[in-house]
Amino acid sequence: MTETSPGRRELNRARTHEAIVAALRSLVAELPAELITVEQVAERAGVSRRTFFNYFGSIPVALSAVFAEHAAGMIAGLDAEQIRTDPVTALRRLVQEDGIPPDFLGWLSDLNCHGQGTDGRMLLERTVWAEMAAWLREQLHTLLPDADPLFVSTLSSGVMSCFQAAEEAWTEDPDRPEPLSDADIEAFHRHLDRALGLLASGWRSPHV
Amino acid sequence: MTETSPGRRELNRARTHEAIVAALRSLVAELPAELITVEQVAERAGVSRRTFFNYFGSIPVALSAVFAEHAAGMIAGLDAEQIRTDPVTALRRLVQEDGIPPDFLGWLSDLNCHGQGTDGRMLLERTVWAEMAAWLREQLHTLLPDADPLFVSTLSSGVMSCFQAAEEAWTEDPDRPEPLSDADIEAFHRHLDRALGLLASGWRSPHV
DNA sequence: GCCGAAGTTGCACACCGTGCAAAAATGCAC
DNA sequence: GTGCATTTTTGCACGGTGTGCAACTTCGGC
Numbered sequence: 001m002t003e004t005s006p007g008r009r010e011l012n013r014a015r016t017h018e019a020i021v022a023a024l025r026s027l028v029a030e031l032p033a034e035l036i037t038v039e040q041v042a043e044r045a046g047v048s049r050r051t052f053f054n055y056f057g058s059i060p061v062a063l064s065a066v067f068a069e070h071a072a073g074m075i076a077g078l079d080a081e082q083i084r085t086d087p088v089t090a091l092r093r094l095v096q097e098d099g100i101p102p103d104f105l106g107w108l109s110d111l112n113c114h115g116q117g118t119d120g121r122m123l124l125e126r127t128v129w130a131e132m133a134a135w136l137r138e139q140l141h142t143l144l145p146d147a148d149p150l151f152v153s154t155l156s157s158g159v160m161s162c163f164q165a166a167e168e169a170w171t172e173d174p175d176r177p178e179p180l181s182d183a184d185i186e187a188f189h190r191h192l193d194r195a196l197g198l199l200a201s202g203w204r205s206p207h208v
Numbered sequence: 209m210t211e212t213s214p215g216r217r218e219l220n221r222a223r224t225h226e227a228i229v230a231a232l233r234s235l236v237a238e239l240p241a242e243l244i245t246v247e248q249v250a251e252r253a254g255v256s257r258r259t260f261f262n263y264f265g266s267i268p269v270a271l272s273a274v275f276a277e278h279a280a281g282m283i284a285g286l287d288a289e290q291i292r293t294d295p296v297t298a299l300r301r302l303v304q305e306d307g308i309p310p311d312f313l314g315w316l317s318d319l320n321c322h323g324q325g326t327d328g329r330m331l332l333e334r335t336v337w338a339e340m341a342a343w344l345r346e347q348l349h350t351l352l353p354d355a356d357p358l359f360v361s362t363l364s365s366g367v368m369s370c371f372q373a374a375e376e377a378w379t380e381d382p383d384r385p386e387p388l389s390d391a392d393i394e395a396f397h398r399h400l401d402r403a404l405g406l407l408a409s410g411w412r413s414p415h416v
Numbered sequence: 417g418c419c420g421a422a423g424t425t426g427c428a429c430a431c432c433g434t435g436c437a438a439a440a441a442t443g444c445a446c
Numbered sequence: 447g448t449g450c451a452t453t454t455t456t457g458c459a460c461g462g463t464g465t466g467c468a469a470c471t472t473c474g475g476c
Contacts, residue, residue, distance in 0.1 A: 130334040150373045157369030165361035195358050200410040
């Protein structure tokens with residue numbers, strides 16, 4: 001009905017993809033992430049449970065897709081040249097100058113703050129962070145097609161571990177009110193910058 | 209009946225723990241890891257499925273216990289002083305001088321070589337590596353009790369990502385015969401050293 | 417319109433991880 | 447040894463996961 005190139009098929013596919021992601025997004029905002037089931041997501045997205053698995057292999061994979069939407073905007077601002085010579089500092093500058101978008105931070109907070117100390121939560125979180133690292137690895141690979149796989153793999157894991165550690169340190173701080181204050185955002189940035197600093201220095205700079 | 213201190217209870221507990229680990233070890237040597245089920249492990253260990261879960265939360269957790277047995281011997285040789293000032297180089301030297309025990313490498317190879325490209329394999333592997341990183345984090349925490357959590361978390365993740373990346377690069381090399389040759393071990397060491405070098409330099413040294 | 421291809425759905429199945437309560441093993445006091 | 451409290455094992459049931467498979471529906475081209 002509209003144009004020839006997109007095609008109805010790909011349009012529908014994109015639509016259900018987005019519906020699933022949106023359903024997941026809203027569920028994360030109102031439930032502890034480790035309690036979310038595929039059935040809930042599918043129902044809210046208006047598709048069958050089976051269809052969910054046609055798009056994502058599991059909840060963590062789908063969650064990493066939400067992450068990807070947020071993170072894609074960030075890494076778009078990266079300088080391809082500086083990535084080649086000093087990627088960690090490039091990323092650190094990006095964080096220092098542009099900062100992390102508040103809705104991104106809010107999502108991270110939702111993902112982890114709801115449920116507290118259960119074992120299941122740590123399992124889910126680990127899987128999600130691993131998926132995010134895999135996504136970043138993919139992105140770096142397309143950004144630096146001829147780079148050493150070792151370079152890309154270790155770098156993406158290292159960077160994501162900084163995010164993860166910063167997030168953990170952040171959520172261990174005392175109670176954080178629902179709408180994130182500027183001070184909270186500032187606190188996360190401090191944690192993340194410190195972590196990236198350790199990464200950049202090879203864990204040598206501060207004699208802990 | 210025997211002595212007072214160990215006690216029959218803890219002895220039995222240690223025995224079934226070891227039985228489960230041994231069963232898992234033998235299964236890994238003869239099956240693709242992602243096909244191993246809890247029922248198989250329990251049966252071979254001579255306990256019920258339910259008892260397995262009394263000891264380990266999942267197969268990946270149990271696998272990381274096997275890893276821990278191997279790795280504990282390695283990090284015992286670490287100099288506590290050098291860890292504080294330059295942990296990555298300390299670990300790098302350890303690998304360069306002592307090397308990775310061949311049976312450790314053989315286990316890593318078994319864990320990953322059997323099954324090829326399935327999606328389930330990557331999922332399992334990621335979980336296992338995450339568990340290993342958690343174990344190392346624990347070890348570093350007891351080794352450096354007053355260190356910054358960010359320091360310990362990012363460091364352990366970074367180091368384990370080097371092992372993971374080295375292992376991936378290693379297994380992508382052409383077919384490796386069952387008994388590991390010295391050249392194979394050498395190859396793994398080269399990959400690992402290169403990865404640790406990237407880690408130590410903050411991904412700056414080689415202008416890829 | 418019709419037909420092949422792509423996408424969706426329900427179903428079945430093996431497996432996972434956990435709560436619960438009965439049963440067995442152990443430690444301890446006497 | 448006997449009895450009792452505690453720990454451990456075990457079976458069972460239950461809800462959730464992820465996948466293969468076979469209809470069935472939707473879409474694109476001719």
